[in-house]
Amino acid sequence: MRLCDQDIEEWLIQKKLIIIPYPRKELIHGITVDIHLGNKFRIFYQHAISCINLSSSKEKISKDLKNTISDEKLFSKNNPVFLKPGSLILFSTLENITLPDNLVGWLDGRSSLARLGLMIHMTSHRIDPGWSGNIVLEIFNAGHLTLELSPKIKIAALSFELLSKSVKRSYSSRYESKYKIQNGVVPSRIYKEN
Template structure:
């Protein structure tokens, strides 16, 4: 069962959900909490012949990914990041989120932005029990318009569900918790699987 705004507020007070910077109470509505776009972006270089073969050895994938297929840029808070149609970029949330071992979080795009063609996650919208860090956003412009993304805008919403109990293997205790405590935009670490 998804938690309502009253329960989200109670869990924030009890520090079962930690959000830094703390949200304004008006940003918790019904069952979601608004989260905001940072000023950091990771753009991918246009390599026409680059193939990342996911069937090959992890060392092969690691060498391709570490050769610098992307660059991180930071824009001023008063600037805009221009996202053309069919462009893909990684960004992250302003907020650092930590959730208890008995909760799961769900990241959803905003309907008003989706109606312009903006997708903020490709498939990874689950925030695992025991996870902590800034959420990396997989942003894609599926629309026909050039979109101007401004740091600080409400880019997405989080909702939460209580699990039937405390997770036996929460994210922070997994051996291969690749993205735990991320505070930068981390590219794929698939080679660590």
């Protein structure tokens, strides 16, 4: 069962579902909550290496990833990011989300942005029960025009599905969880770091 707007508001009031900053009523629609682009991103240095062998050792992949993606950078309305066609950039959401153990979140892009070729997640649109942090968005420009992105634009919507009962192994309780309490733009962790 998906939560409707009234349920979402009630879960927020009861702090079963936590979204910081707390969403204004006009951001909660039917079955979704609008979320915004944060002010952090990471770009890929496409010239650094030509290939990452996913069958390589943990150390080799970690080294390749460090040589391929930038440190976290800040951008602003006065200093926007220009996403060229065929480019992938990692961004984080403005909102920090915490889900209880009996709720799964679903991230969906906005249709109006998709019609311009903007994809806001490549495959990872499920937010696991017990997860907490900023959502990292794998934003790709599949269109033919460069797109200008600024912080705080409405970038996606979250919906929430109630589970039949609480999960036994929530995201925050699993040892192997790679992105616990994610803050900012965390790059790929093919292997969990120790």
